[in-house]
Structures are given as C-alpha cells and as structure tokens.
Amino acid sequence: MRLIRLFPDDSKFRFVRWRVLSFPFSAFITVTTVVLFLTVGLNFGIDFTGGTLMEMQAKSGQADLSSVRSAAHSFEAGEVEVQEFGQGGQVSVRFRTQPGGQAAQDALVQKARSTFQNDYEIRRVETVGPRVSGELVQSGTLGVVLSIVSVLVYLWFRFEFNLALGAVIGTLHDIVLTVGFFLITREEFNMTSIAAILTIVGYSLNETVVVFDRTRELLRKYKNIPTEELLDLSINSTMSRTVMTATTTALSLLALVLFGGQAIQGFANVMLFGVLICTYSAIFVSTPMLIYLGVKTSARAAADAKAEAEAKAAESKPAQVRA
Amino acid sequence: MLHFSPWKTAAIGALCLLGVIFALPNVLPQSVLNSYPSWFPARTIVLGLDLQGGSQLLLEVDGEALRKSRAVGLQEEARRVMREARIGTTGIDLNGMTVAVTLRDPSDLAKAQERLRTLAQPIGASAFAPGTGQLDLEVGQRNANVATATLTDQGLQARVRQAVDQSLEVIRRRVDQLGTVEPSIQRQGADRVLVQVPGLADPQRLKDILGQTAKLEFRLVDPNFPIGQPPSGPLPAGSELMYEGAKDDNPGIPVVVERRVIVSGEDLTDAQPGFDQNNRQPIVSFKFNTRGAQAFAQVTRENVGRPFAIVLDDKVISAPRINEPITGGSGQISGNFTVESANDLAVLLRAGALPAPLNVVEERTVGPGLGQDSITAGTRATWVAAIFVIVFMFATYGVFGFFANIALIVHVVFIFALMSLLGATLTLPGIAGIVLTIGTAVDSNVLIYERIREEFRAGRTMVSAIESGFKHAFAVIVDSNSTMAIAALILFLLGSGPVRGFAVVFLLGILTTVITAVTMTRLMIALWYRRTRPTTMPF
Numbered sequence: 001m002r003l004i005r006l007f008p009d010d011s012k013f014r015f016v017r018w019r020v021l022s023f024p025f026s027a028f029i030t031v032t033t034v035v036l037f038l039t040v041g042l043n044f045g046i047d048f049t050g051g052t053l054m055e056m057q058a059k060s061g062q063a064d065l066s067s068v069r070s071a072a073h074s075f076e077a078g079e080v081e082v083q084e085f086g087q088g089g090q091v092s093v094r095f096r097t098q099p100g101g102q103a104a105q106d107a108l109v110q111k112a113r114s115t116f117q118n119d120y121e122i123r124r125v126e127t128v129g130p131r132v133s134g135e136l137v138q139s140g141t142l143g144v145v146l147s148i149v150s151v152l153v154y155l156w157f158r159f160e161f162n163l164a165l166g167a168v169i170g171t172l173h174d175i176v177l178t179v180g181f182f183l184i185t186r187e188e189f190n191m192t193s194i195a196a197i198l199t200i201v202g203y204s205l206n207e208t209v210v211v212f213d214r215t216r217e218l219l220r221k222y223k224n225i226p227t228e229e230l231l232d233l234s235i236n237s238t239m240s241r242t243v244m245t246a247t248t249t250a251l252s253l254l255a256l257v258l259f260g261g262q263a264i265q266g267f268a269n270v271m272l273f274g275v276l277i278c279t280y281s282a283i284f285v286s287t288p289m290l291i292y293l294g295v296k297t298s299a300r301a302a303a304d305a306k307a308e309a310e311a312k313a314a315e316s317k318p319a320q321v322r323a
Numbered sequence: 324m325l326h327f328s329p330w331k332t333a334a335i336g337a338l339c340l341l342g343v344i345f346a347l348p349n350v351l352p353q354s355v356l357n358s359y360p361s362w363f364p365a366r367t368i369v370l371g372l373d374l375q376g377g378s379q380l381l382l383e384v385d386g387e388a389l390r391k392s393r394a395v396g397l398q399e400e401a402r403r404v405m406r407e408a409r410i411g412t413t414g415i416d417l418n419g420m421t422v423a424v425t426l427r428d429p430s431d432l433a434k435a436q437e438r439l440r441t442l443a444q445p446i447g448a449s450a451f452a453p454g455t456g457q458l459d460l461e462v463g464q465r466n467a468n469v470a471t472a473t474l475t476d477q478g479l480q481a482r483v484r485q486a487v488d489q490s491l492e493v494i495r496r497r498v499d500q501l502g503t504v505e506p507s508i509q510r511q512g513a514d515r516v517l518v519q520v521p522g523l524a525d526p527q528r529l530k531d532i533l534g535q536t537a538k539l540e541f542r543l544v545d546p547n548f549p550i551g552q553p554p555s556g557p558l559p560a561g562s563e564l565m566y567e568g569a570k571d572d573n574p575g576i577p578v579v580v581e582r583r584v585i586v587s588g589e590d591l592t593d594a595q596p597g598f599d600q601n602n603r604q605p606i607v608s609f610k611f612n613t614r615g616a617q618a619f620a621q622v623t624r625e626n627v628g629r630p631f632a633i634v635l636d637d638k639v640i641s642a643p644r645i646n647e648p649i650t651g652g653s654g655q656i657s658g659n660f661t662v663e664s665a666n667d668l669a670v671l672l673r674a675g676a677l678p679a680p681l682n683v684v685e686e687r688t689v690g691p692g693l694g695q696d697s698i699t700a701g702t703r704a705t706w707v708a709a710i711f712v713i714v715f716m717f718a719t720y721g722v723f724g725f726f727a728n729i730a731l732i733v734h735v736v737f738i739f740a741l742m743s744l745l746g747a748t749l750t751l752p753g754i755a756g757i758v759l760t761i762g763t764a765v766d767s768n769v770l771i772y773e774r775i776r777e778e779f780r781a782g783r784t785m786v787s788a789i790e791s792g793f794k795h796a797f798a799v800i801v802d803s804n805s806t807m808a809i810a811a812l813i814l815f816l817l818g819s820g821p822v823r824g825f826a827v828v829f830l831l832g833i834l835t836t837v838i839t840a841v842t843m844t845r846l847m848i849a850l851w852y853r854r855t856r857p858t859t860m861p862f
Contacts, residue, residue: 004719125686158802190819195818264755
C-alpha cells in the first residue's frame, strides 16, 4: 500500500522570505479588524448584553418569519431581533433587558411563550440579567488576558524571552483575526466564543512551540548559520508534522461543522477558521518575527553579515554579466 | 528504551482494563447496571442540562434587603430593651447601619449601652465553627445623651453568607415539592445559588414557589392525644393530625396539634445553633420580633409542662416541652440534638422566613427536543471525526498509524472513564471538546513518528531511530501540551456551566493523550518490533 505524504521530505522552502508579503498582509488585516471592532462592533449575544433569547422550531417545518416579527414587536418590549437559522423552520428571537426588572422580563417571556407555543416548539429560553452579563464580560476578558500572560510566563521559563515573545505575538495575531472572523460573519459572540478563543490560544501556541522547540535545538547544534537559514530549517523540518496535525484537527472540526448540529456549529466554524489561521501564523508570522526579536549570538551576527554580503554580491553579479 | 518489563506491560494493560471498566456503564443499559455487584463501578457521566433538557436558575440573595431588614430589626429590638429596662428615650433612630438612642437622662448612658450590648451576636458562630468571638455590633456614643449601636461590615457579610446557607436549604425543600428527578442546588460565589432541574420545560412554576415564604408555625400539641400514638376516632375541630420526622418511606411519628397558631414564621427574626450552658448539649436558640415575643410569652406562661409543635409546611419538625414561660422574645429548644441536627433545625427555623428576597439573575431552559437533537448530532460528529482521523492516520503511517489509532480509541475511553469517575458533567461544548481532542490527540504520535522518520533518514538504524524519536519528541510534547493545558485551565477556572464542561473534557483529553500516545504506542511499537524485526521504515 502506498502511504500518503502530505509534505515532501527534505524540503528547502524559504518560508521566512515570505514575510515581505505575510507581514503587510497580517498588519493590514489586524488594522482592519481593529477599525471594524471600533466602528461596527461585535454581534454580542445575551451572555454579554443581557436580555432574553428564545429559540423555537415551527411545528409545520416552515417558519413564518414576518408573523413572528410582528407578534414580537406587538409586545412593545423595545428592540427585538428575529432571525431564521438552520433548517426546518428554526427561529431565534432576542429581547433586550426590560426596564421593569425581573417581573417585567418574566411577564414578557410568558407572553411570548403563550403566543408562539401553538405553532412553534419552544426549544430554548435563556435570560441573562444585567449584573451577570457584566460579570461574564469581565471574566471573559480576564480569561483571554490571563491566558496570554501565563503562557508568556511559561514559555519564558521554558524558552528564551525572545522566543516566548515571538510566540505570544503570533497568538495575539490569531486572536485578532478570530475576532475579525466574528466581525465579518456577524456570528454571535457569546461565552462559547470565549471558549473558542482560548482554545485557539492553546492551539496557536502549540503550533508555534513545536517550531520553536526545533529552533532551540538547532541553535545549539549550529552556532554560525544565518538566522534566516536557521528559521527556514526549523520550519521545514517540522513542516510535515505541522501539516499532519492541522489536517487531523481540521478533519475532526469538519466533522463537527457538517454533523455536529446547529447548536455547536458556530463554535466549530470559528475553531476551523482558527486552526487555519494558527498554522499560517506559526509559519509566516511568529517564526519570521524572530529575525527582529533576535535569536542572535555574536557568531550568528557575523554569519548574518556574511550572508547579507553574499546576497548583495549575488545581486550585482547578474548585472555585470549583462553588461 | 524499547524494552518493557513484563510488569510494566501488565500495568499498562491493567490501566486500559480499568479505563474500559469505568467507561462501560455509560453504554450499558440500566438493567445491566442494576445487576452489577454493589462494589463494581456503575457510575455514569452526568449529562448537562443543555443535553438533558431542563431549567436552571441562578438566584442571588438580595444582600441590600438583608442589611436593611437586619438594621430595622435592630432598631425594633433596641426599642424593646429600652422599654424593658425602663430607660427614658426621646427617639430611637436608624441611620444607615447605626441605631441611635437619644436618652432623656444622660446619666442612663452606661445602662443603655449595657442593654444594647445584649443585642450583639457572635459572628459566624455555628455548630461547626465556634466563631471568632467577635460580635456583630459595635456600641458607642455620639453625644452625652446618645448611645449608638452599629452593625459591623464583618457581621453583615457573615449574615449574607448565612443567608445563602439558609436559602439553599429553603430552596432544596421547595424544589423537592416540584417532584422532579434529581434537582441540583449549589452555592455559587459569595451570594448566589444555582438551581438546576432536569426535565423542567417551563421554569415559571419553579420561580413562583421560590418567591414564596415558607410557612412556619408554632402551635400547641393537643393534650388529649399523646404524641406518637395514631388517634383513634375523629379529631376535635380545633386539632389536626401531623407527623414528625417524616421521610420518603418513613411516615414519621403522628402528632395531633391544635390548629391555632401561636406564632408564625413571619414573627421569627433569628435562630442559631449553640450549646446549653449547663450541660453542653447542642441546642437551638431562637428570637422573635416584638409581636411574636408577646404572643409566645403569653401562651407559654399559660401552658408550662405542655408540648408545643414547631410546624413547617404542615410537618412537625419537633415537639418540645415548655419547661418555663418564655418571655424574653427568645428561647432555646433542647432535645435529642446532635450538633448537626441542631444546626439543621436552626437553619430550618431561620429558613421559615426567607432571610432575604431571591432574585433570578440568570435563567436558561433547554427543551427536551433540542437536548436530544444535540446528543444525536454530537454522537454522529464524534463517530465521523474518529473515522476521518483513523483512516487518515492509517493512510499516512501504515502500521504505526494503526497503533496510533488504538491509542486514540483508548484515549476516548479514558476520557469517558475519568469523567464517570469524577462525576463530571458532559455538556454540548464538552462533546465538541471530545471531537476536538480526537483531532489533537494524534498530535503527540505525529510528533514522535515524524521524529523517528527524520532520525531514520539521517542514517540511524531502525531501533535507534525509534528510541531517539521517542526521546526527542517527549520535550516538545510536554511543552506544546502544557500551553494548551494552561489555556484550558484558565477556561475551567473562569468559565461556568457548559463552557466549563468543555474545559474539563479538554483538560482530561490533554492528560490522557500524553499517557496514551507516549506510553501505549511505545509499548505497541516495542512488541511489534520484537516480533517482526523490520529493517526499513514502514512509512
């Protein structure tokens, strides 16, 4: 039986060079995301805004969106969002926190229940109070910040600070792009999204650490090859693993996207996006970043200078020939 | 490195077997589990409400209301003690948490302060913790003729804590009335209670009954009917039959009590477990408000020697004898208490009136249809993911892929076994976590295999390539999994409910994958190598 080989052996791709494209690209996307975040904003779910979410399914299999919308508006409960999702007539209705406190919210939910339950199966009703949603925002933010800081500390402890910093920059990049995914798809951002982001933090570092572990090993082995060559060697020699793991993870997430059901699909979509982004950033963002963060020793500095001189000579040579 | 001592092989085998034994109850029908011997592990994973369907309420004890009612209660008590001590006052005012007693005659100041001090209660004194000896009240003076009593922050905080304890008990009793299966009531944080009721499709009724105050009553026992004997013949119109200490199977002791209520729960301000000063027996001391105190004093004065019944929700909690008239608005209940039962009774007595209103701050209900759909879809996704990964691993690594696949299956079995063992809850994100770890679990094997391959291509012999592959890959496996574990741990600490369920699965997954990929595949490869003695790489 012939076995699959996703990535060729003994590859000598010059990945790090691509930074002339990947850095501006990533910078552009990052800036765009930040701008979108500040102008458009995330589509926060009730976990973070407070309010009531109702999910229901039409008993006929066909949802009458306009009648649901007009019924929901007739409750005079302020801003209401009505959306159809999935297949088979599923509708979600989102109410804001009512000014009258718990009693008003309860009354609204009861009204909505009795209005819709003849034609729809009420499948989910969630109400989050303003205090809890505030706390969830807090703990969500805290979680993301804390994970980055503690991973930075761990990596600093295990690697050099420069490597740790490079890894964390890559991770920040992945977080920003994931948020960008939420901004562009308008996918609801809730507590599960925080879980997705933290998992992406873990996965992103996992990808980077494997490359950097090799960098560290090669640093000891080759004292005087140029930085770029060293980094390319690190990526090339770990590339088959990177591709394998990204594939198996993407495959299982694909199973989740295709068969996991509507309730988990959002999470699966984000994670699948995250795995692709993490793989990209490990190769094209974190690792090339080390050129600037420095993995230099004096011997390597000399080698770098020599490599640069040779490159210049090589550039000028063809010109001479032509002349 | 490739040598495994027989006992190590046996230990790994035993570990797998244990994993299977602990995971098995999850797939066996209940009838088989019932036939298990009692010592055999039959615990199954608990399904979260998002999979089971049901309602959950997060209730918050209204601390502000509690402080206010304590302050108002203090004001009322201050009024009472001043009157009892015949100290003339021109005003007893409440300002924030301070009660100020303005005296007609400044020479009464010391006496008034003395009386106010009697109202102080030790902080945190319960049957389980003797308390710090600190009091919840600071007595001082503002002017020459104004004595003050201020409730301390510490004392009030202790009171909120106690209030949550009390609410837990009240809530549990009340939720039990719904007759649902296995409701769960847990304290959460400083001032919250999480109530989960599987199978409840509309939580309105739950909210209604949790909003009511419990009915607590002090009544006299009908002297014509001895306690413990079921009455023969009809009862007089003024009496009714109740039971003491009734539990599920046990109907309890019959007690015939008068219908007339001496004092009801609304007139109770406090009850505390403690010890009798004379014989050091556990007792429960209680306090009434002014109205309750007067009514109770009158009835007990007239009925010394007779038993009265403490009735909660039409069940007799206990029927102690009135040893002497209880006139001070407080008294103690002695009986056959253990430390624990005294504490329980105190909790119940206090629970009579909910210590503070409960607010619903979060509410989530999942219908049974959605839960079932999620289980079906989650199971399907898990199988598909497993098949994808297994086929892919085999197609890439051949026989080594086969070993990795066995390790992968064991890994999933271990997750189920550990979750059953820990009594962890499986949520929908938890299922997603299992699917995700199926993808990431093989990573350790991939790292090892790629390293072996590299070493072999660098010119090592088969056996030395395998050895050095395992050795070199180990550090990076630890590092890469540690970073994942840190993220998962933080998610576990900060997340709640379903998200926490994901974190648990992910953490356990990281743990088991390191074990299965490193130890188990190494054993399989060692056995394979010993048998076949290959000279070329199988992949």
